Amino acid sequence: MMKKRRMVKVYRFIAIKHFYNLAGYLLPLLAVFVLILGTYGSIGGLYLAPADYQQGDAFRIIYVHVPSAFLSLFIYLVMAMAAVIGLIFRIKLADLIVSGSVFLGSWFTFLALLTGSVWAKPMWGAWWVWDARLTSELILLFLYLGVIALRSAIPEPRVAAKATAVLLMLGLANIPIIHYSVYWWNTLHQGATIHLLSPSLIERSMLYPLLAMIAAFTGYYFIVLLLYIRCKVLEDNIKINSANNWQLTKVNIFHT
C-alpha cells in the first residue's frame, strides 16, 4: 500500500502560469531591493569608503568590476543548471531561463573585461596581459557568444533549447579554471580577498559597499530575467491565440 505523499507546494512554480504570477509578485520587491542596496553600494563605495593607500581613488572601479565578474560566473552557473535540469526533466521554464540570461551574461563578461583593462592600465601599465584569469574569462566570453550563435542558427526552438543545453554543459569545465586560476598559476591578477568563512583581507568600510553592489547587480539580473520570462510568455500566448483564432483575424483583415 502506497503512503500518501503531501505534494511539495513550491514545485508548482515550475509551471509557467504560476511562475508568471510569482514573477509579477517578486518584481516590485526586487526593484526596491536593488534600489536600496545599489544606492548604499554606490554612495558607500564612491564617496564614503576611504581611498586606498597604494592605489588612491582609482581602486573605486572595484565596485563595478568585481560585481560584473562575479555575475558573469553566476549567470553561467544559473544557465548551466537550468539547462541540465531542463534536459533531464524536460521543463519549459528552463529554456526560458537560458534564453533570458545569455545576452546579459555575455554583456557582464564583456563589462568585467572592459572595466578590468581600464583598471589595469594605471595599475599594471598595460591594457591587457595574457595571464590565466584574464585568458579564461575571455574564453568564457567566447563560450557565451558560441551559445548565442548556436541558438540563433537552429530554426526549431525546442531542438535549439536542447542543443544549447549540451553546449552549456560542456562549457562548465571553464568555471573552476577561472575561479581557481589565481591559486593554480602565478598570475598578475590578485588573489581572492573576500573569503566566505574567514575574515576578509579587505577593510570593512570598503567591503560592505562591495557586497551591497554584488547583491544589487544580482538583483538587477533577476529583474531582467523575470521581465524577459514574462514578456516571452505573453508573446508565446499571443502567437498561440492568434494561431487558434486565425479564422477571426482573417475575417477582420478582409472585411475592414
Place this chain on the structure above:
Amino acid sequence: MRAVFDHPLFFKITVNLKYELLAVCRCYQDMIYPILFLILVIVLFPLSVSPDPVLLNKISAGIFWIVVLFLVLLMLDQLFRNDWKEGDLEQLILTPNALSLAIFIKLLVFCLAISLPLIVMTPFLSLCLYIPIRALKTLCWSIFLGTPSLIFLGGIARALTLGLRHSGLLIVLIVIPFYIPVLIFASSAVSFASMGLSANGPLAWLSVLMLLSVSLSPLVIRMILRLGIAFV
C-alpha cells in the same frame, strides 16, 4: 584466444572498422587534401612574416600548430556529412545497435586519415619553418596525441551543427574555446623541445586531454544525434 574472436563486441568493432576503412580507401584523395593544405599554408608564413631563421625558430611551434588547427577545422565539415546526406546516419541512430561504438570508429578512422598524412609530412614542413631536428620527435608525438582530442571535440561541435547553414563557420565559433588548452599544451611542448628542455609535462597533459575526449565524446555525440537536430 578464440573467445576474443567470437565475442560480439569484437565482431562489431571489426565490421565498423572495415566499413569505414573501405570508405576511406575508395576516396583516397581525401588523404591528399591535408598534405596539400599543410604545404600551401605553411609556405605562406615564412614568405609573409620573415624568412629569418632566428625569428622563425621562436614562433615556428605555434605557427605549425595553428595551421594544424585550421586544417582540422576545415576538414571537420566533412565528418558525418556523407552519412547524413545519404540517410545512413538516421538509420544508424534508429537501429538498436551500439551507436557510440559506431561513432567512435568513425571518429577514429577520420583521425587516422588526417594525422597519418600529417606525421608523414612533418619532417619536410619542419624544414620550411626552421623547427630544429631535436624537436621533431616531440612534434610527431604532439600531433599523435593532440589530433585525436581536436577531432573528437570537433565531432561534438559537428553533431551540434549538422544540418544547419554556415555549419563550417558555426563549428569554428563553438569549438575554439575547447581547443585553446590543446593548442597551448601542444605548442608549448614543441617550444620546450626546440629549446632543448624536456617536453614531458605538456605531452602528459596532452595525453590527459586525449584520453578524456576520446573516451567521453562518443557518448556526448550519441546524445546529440538522438536529439534530432539534423533531421528537422
